[in-house]
Structure formats: C-alpha cells, structure tokens
Amino acid sequence: MAIAAALWGTDGLLRQPLAEDLPAGSVVFWEHLIVAAVLLPLLPSAVRALARCGPREWIAVLVIGGGASAAATALFTMAFQTGDAVTPLVLQKMQPLFAMLAAVVLLGERLRSGYLLFAVPALAGAWMLAFADPFDVHVAALHTALLALGAAALWASGTVLGRFVSARLRPRDVTVLRFSVGLPVAALFAAGRDEPFAVGWENAPGLLLLALVPGLVALSLYYVGMVTTPAARATLAELAFPATAAVIGVTVLGETLSTTQWLGLAVLVCSVTTLGWHERTRKDEPVVLPTDPVRRERVSP
Incomplete structure (x- = not known):
C-alpha cells in the first residue's frame, strides 16, 4: 500500500501539464477510457461476480465508480486549474480522516471523544497548508482547497465502500468495475x-502515463493491500503519498511553500500519523470503535 501511495504522489507531475492544456472533463474522460480499454477483457467476469451480489453491493459499486472515481478525479483536476500544484496533492492527506467519518456514517462505526484530539490539529494543519497566509484567505485559494477537499471526501467514501464490497468481490473485479462505471459518468461530465x-x-503520452501509473497500477496495488491491511496501518502507509507529492511539487514543479504551509504540512502529517499509531498500538482503547464483526463470504479465486 505504501508503494501505491507513493505512485499517487507522482500524480501532480503528470496532471499539472495536462490541466494547463486540457479541460478537466477531457482529462478525466481519457483517464477512464484508457484504463477501461486495458481492462476490457476482464469486464465479463467482473460483471458476473457483481451479478451474484445484492443491491447494497450494486449501489456501492455505482458510488465508487461515479463518485470516488469520475467525480473526485474531476474535482481534483479542477483544483490544479485554479491554484498551485502542491495544495491539491497534500490536502489529500485529509482522506484518512474523511474515511473514518464515512465509516461511521456508512458502516456504523463509533468515534470516541479522543478522536477530536487528532481531528482538530489535522484540520488546523490543512487550513494552514491551503493558504500561504492562514489569516489572509483569498477566494481563489479557498476555491482550490474546497475542490481538493471535495475530492478527498469522495475518495474516502470510495475507500470505505471498497472495503465493504471486498467481502464479495475480488480486488481485480473492484478495479475493473470502478473504471467501467466511471467511464460513462466521466463522459457525461465532459459533455x-x-x-x-x-x-x-x-497529450497522448501524458494521458497514458497518468491513467496507467497513478491510476491503474497504483489503484490495483491499493485494492490488493486493502483486503488484508487494517485501516490504521493503511493510514500509515498512505503517508508516502503527501511525502512524494511535496517533494515532486517543490523540486520538479517549481512550487514553493511558505513557512506556515510547511508547518501546516508537519502538523497534518503528524496528526494523522499519531492517529494511525494510536489505533495500531492501543487496540484496547481505540478512538474508533468498529461494528460487531460480520462473517465475510470467501471470494473464489
């Protein structure tokens, strides 16, 4: 999962040049078309696996493909077109927090009051990171931050729903269905x-690399790891994403961060790291209380 997160960190290097030349809808459509075309031979078996599932899995797959894949990627691309390259990438570090909140709403998990000890500093760090001067907020910067956070929230819902459907679907099937469902949604968005x-x-080389590296390869690795990786460990592994993104943004894309933005990045990463470490080491006193375990059906190979 750390390798997948590191591959996601290369997204800005590939997406920013495309976002400067192409509309967001065009980029998102071709991302999904390329991956869907590559995975087309696997689509029949994925559809058959989904047909054996119930309506909840069908709804989850539709949300994963239409929301977490197409809509979130569109918001993410639009964030690049309205602001700098670092802010959209590193604000995705809010995704683990959104994922835990989504788990409360969608899976019935409960949060203890200690959760605020991690969530409040993380939100403060995200605010500091979004604006060069956290006390001088401009509408354009706020727009970029909201687009990036919207993408993070949708991706978080996709993570939670992905864990839900993994009880009935193989990681390969989830990946195929995600891009296949997302393709028509992306087409409707562009139209x-x-x-x-x-x-x-x-633009073809950039679109191919964007679709295949931080798209297909990274997501495939992520879904494989998500089947057996607890949420707390996944959160720690995902720290490779903002670290890679920040390094690429500053060293390759020529972006700069103010002192308060660097401080915000440190606070944000430390908050989420501490949250993940707490959930891993204090299993007797977690701040997130899972639901009663449900017997998962074995997924046939």
Whole structure:
C-alpha cells in the first residue's frame, strides 16, 4: 500500500501539464477510457461476480465508480486549474480522516471523544497548508482547497465502500468495475460542461502515463493491500503519498511553500500519523470503535 501511495504522489507531475492544456472533463474522460480499454477483457467476469451480489453491493459499486472515481478525479483536476500544484496533492492527506467519518456514517462505526484530539490539529494543519497566509484567505485559494477537499471526501467514501464490497468481490473485479462505471459518468461530465473529447496527439503520452501509473497500477496495488491491511496501518502507509507529492511539487514543479504551509504540512502529517499509531498500538482503547464483526463470504479465486 505504501508503494501505491507513493505512485499517487507522482500524480501532480503528470496532471499539472495536462490541466494547463486540457479541460478537466477531457482529462478525466481519457483517464477512464484508457484504463477501461486495458481492462476490457476482464469486464465479463467482473460483471458476473457483481451479478451474484445484492443491491447494497450494486449501489456501492455505482458510488465508487461515479463518485470516488469520475467525480473526485474531476474535482481534483479542477483544483490544479485554479491554484498551485502542491495544495491539491497534500490536502489529500485529509482522506484518512474523511474515511473514518464515512465509516461511521456508512458502516456504523463509533468515534470516541479522543478522536477530536487528532481531528482538530489535522484540520488546523490543512487550513494552514491551503493558504500561504492562514489569516489572509483569498477566494481563489479557498476555491482550490474546497475542490481538493471535495475530492478527498469522495475518495474516502470510495475507500470505505471498497472495503465493504471486498467481502464479495475480488480486488481485480473492484478495479475493473470502478473504471467501467466511471467511464460513462466521466463522459457525461465532459459533455455537460461542453468540453471536447478529442485531444491532440501531443497529450497522448501524458494521458497514458497518468491513467496507467497513478491510476491503474497504483489503484490495483491499493485494492490488493486493502483486503488484508487494517485501516490504521493503511493510514500509515498512505503517508508516502503527501511525502512524494511535496517533494515532486517543490523540486520538479517549481512550487514553493511558505513557512506556515510547511508547518501546516508537519502538523497534518503528524496528526494523522499519531492517529494511525494510536489505533495500531492501543487496540484496547481505540478512538474508533468498529461494528460487531460480520462473517465475510470467501471470494473464489
């Protein structure tokens, strides 16, 4: 999972040049089309596996594909078009917190009051990171931050629902269905915004790398790891994402962070790291109380 998170960190290096030349809807559509085309031979078996599931799994897959894949990626791309390259990437570190909140709403898990000891500093760090001067907020910067946080929230819901459907579906099937369902949603998004489907050949290499590296390869590794990795360990592994993103943003993309933004990054990462470490080492006093274990059906190979 750490390898997958590190691959996600390369997203900004590939997405920013495309976001400068192409509308968000065009980029998202081609991301999904490329991956869906690669996975097309696996689609029939994935559909058969989904057909054996109940309505809750069907709804979860639709939300994963339409929301966590297409809509979230569109918001993420739009964030690049409205602001700098570092803020959208590192604000994704809020995703583990959103995932725990989504687990409360969607899976019935409960939070203890100690959760605020981790959540409040993380939110403060995210605010400091989003703005060069946290006391001088501009609408444009706020717009970028909201788009990035919206993407993080949708991806978090996809993480929780992905864990839910993994009881009935193999990681490979979840990946195939995610992009296959997301493709028509991405097409509708582009069409609704009157954005072109045709892109120049000069953008083809960047789109291929974006779709295959932080897209297909990283997500496939993530779903495989998510089957056996507890949430707390997954949170620690995902720290490879903002670390890689920040290094690439500053060293390759030429972005700069103010002193308070660096401090915000440190507070954000430390808060989420401490939360994950607490849940791993204090299993007798977790701040997130899971639901009663439910017998999971074995997924046939």
